[in-house]
Amino acid sequence: MHITRRRPESLRGPAESFTGSVWLNEVAAPAAPARLRMFNVHFAPGAHTAWHRHPHGQVLHVLEGEGLVQRRGGAVEEIRAGDTVWIEPGEWHWHGAAPRTFMSHLAVVEAAVDGTTTEWHEHVSEYPA
Ligand code: MN
Numbered sequence: 831m832h833i834t835r836r837r838p839e840s841l842r843g844p845a846e847s848f849t850g851s852v853w854l855n856e857v858a859a860p861a862a863p864a865r866l867r868m869f870n871v872h873f874a875p876g877a878h879t880a881w882h883r884h885p886h887g888q889v890l891h892v893l894e895g896e897g898l899v900q901r902r903g904g905a906v907e908e909i910r911a912g913d914t915v916w917i918e919p920g921e922w923h924w925h926g927a928a929p930r931t932f933m934s935h936l937a938v939v940e941a942a943v944d945g946t947t948t949e950w951h952e953h954v955s956e957y958p959a
Pocket of ligand 1: 882884888917923924925
């Protein structure tokens with residue numbers, strides 16, 4: 831085992847993949863054969879991801895605030911602190927903060943063998959006002 835101390839620096843979510851102010855802290859990325867990747871993601875009010883999917887699915891666990899999640903073909907759904915969302919492998923979706931509320935969630939994925947964790951698509955056009 832080993833203990834990784836909290837990384838001091840947060841990374842800004844890039845504009846091609848996120849709308850608004852999003853900051854990511856990598857929590858865990860253990861060496862092979864593990865393919866677990868875990869991030870703590872902080873969304874400012876209204877900030878959210880673009881449409882994307884994960885090859886082996888994703889767990890989102892909301893730590894703070896209120897947010898939104900939508901899967902392709904589904905309604906926009908509200909999530910809040912304590913909620914856990916399972917995104918199916920290959921399911922197109924987006925997630926982020928509610929329009930007037932900060933939100934942070936843990937995001938846990940299993941990388942593909944080639945290291946891919948996320949396939950990005952277009953920005954969300956129907957984010958609620
Ligand atoms: Mn996702």
